[in-house]
Amino acid sequence: MIVCKNLTFSYSPTKKFSFPDIQCNDREALLILGQSGTGKTTLLHLLGLLLTPESGELLLNGQSLRSLSATEAAGVRRARQIGIIYQRAHFVRSLSVLDNILLANFLADQKQDKARAILLAEQLGIGEHLAKKPHQLSQGEQQRVSIARALMNNPALILADEPTASLDDVNCQKVVELLKQQSLSIGASLVVVTHDRRLTDAFPKQVRL
């Protein structure tokens, strides 16, 4: 469960953001809608602790996340609790799909669970691509790989930044379904930030920026 209250952030004195209060329970999915420039990505980075808020409260499973700020030492703990899916799927280009998924375990200092990586890939329909390089896959397939990667550490919170922006309608629906289904199965809170109107039907709970 993630809760945030009175979050503010400023890049400069003239460019200030203050965000509405948000709450997303375990096994719940929340859609945050907003046009470009309304601070969607900023909010996502705040929730993902890649940025430190200027003021306000951030609670993950009832625990204040002030301690899990973007500092070095906390990076590993953060990585174990929060899985992030980016707008365009990015990977370590030189590694295979399987290694890219396992990378989540490795960098978070967790045991590398190859069986789980294969299982997730099977469930997400990319089982036959594990030995390929990520850039050999289509956009939709790549986005599914990044979902698998975000799920590897069984995080309490899954954040997705415009996960469907570069996908066609069919892939868009598939990716959203998989996201919801997978975060439900590990009991995580799912927060999706987007301006993609195609997603409004799939998420009953929505917040507008």
Added chain:
Amino acid sequence: MNLLHISWANIKEKKLNSFLSGLLLTFGIGMISLLLLLDRQLDAQFKRNIKGIDMVVGAKGSPLQLILSSIYQIDAPTGNIPLAEVNKLKMNPMVKTIIPLSMGDNHKGFRIVGTTAQYVTHFEAKLAQGALFSTTLETTLGSKVAEATGLKIGDTFASAHGLDEAGEAHADVLYKVTGIFEANGSVIDQLILTDLSSVWAMHEHEESHEASEAESHEPHTEGEEPHAHEAEDEKEVTSALIKFRSPMGLVALPRQINANTSMQAALPSIEINRLFSLLGVGIDTLRALALVIILIAGVSVFVSLYNSLKERKYEMALMLSMGATRTRLFGMLLLEGLMLALLGYAAGLMLSRVGLWLFSRAAEQDFHYSLADFGLLSGELYLLAAALLVGVMAAALPSLGVYRLNLSRTLAED
């Protein structure tokens, strides 16, 4: 998966860049390593044969030529000197031993050297089979000679005039093999040793033979009566190797000989130092060139990593957001440089061994010298350190950017 695995994958991803960096390192390291190898082997070969010889006397001419022909058997002799003069030196209280040498003939390119048993003792050569030559026309073969010619004990062979195979053959007088030496790495390996008297006998015979045709091929015997050779004081040798009783001889004798006799005295240590300092200019130039190549290799690693880091900025930010520490990423990038350096080093060492092998083959063909010691040199450990340093430095400079990377901004871009 571990950092090594990721670094290696990154090297493989940039095949051409990595290949170029590795190739440059390989050539730089290979050249220096080859120079070190040659340096050691030439040094060892030259030092081994020079040991215990304080001075060489021979006909006047180039002192370096005298040393090369008398000790190393790789240049033409300067001429002949009267045996009587050499014997006079024997009386000198400063001279401990004196070994006369007489050469001018060969068999299949291997020099036939007339000498005394002292020559064998001096080079500590041991017989592998048979016995040492004892009388005229008996010979003992060096190991390489026996191997190359296939001559066995009891075989006879004809010698040819001059120092290469093309010489005119002395077909009517034959040498006989009485023994074969063990290989001991000295000049003896490539020689056919015989008694001094054999060379005289060979040429007396020839001269009388030629004299009957009223013609002589040898300038040094021109004008001489054919039978005059029988007189002991008219006999000639090519040169003599001399060992002193004390270092004092080194000061007095050479000057005395050069001034008062028809012979010249040459000091091996001085001449070989002169030779090496002449070669040294070339070696220094090559070494400088090799260092420049290694530096360019470093620059190549630097440029390649710098460029790829610009492209991989997002990758780095991604890994940071997944829990990697900056130090870990920095280490991963250093590893890429280190692995390239190690690869270049290993390939360089192999290259230098191939080079040495080729060089050795050529040297063996031309001079019957082999330089086939492929062991690792202590200097090459320093080379390893230098290669790793180049790899680390070249990788560290661009990789420091990892510490300045703005995580959120990089991920938000694009």
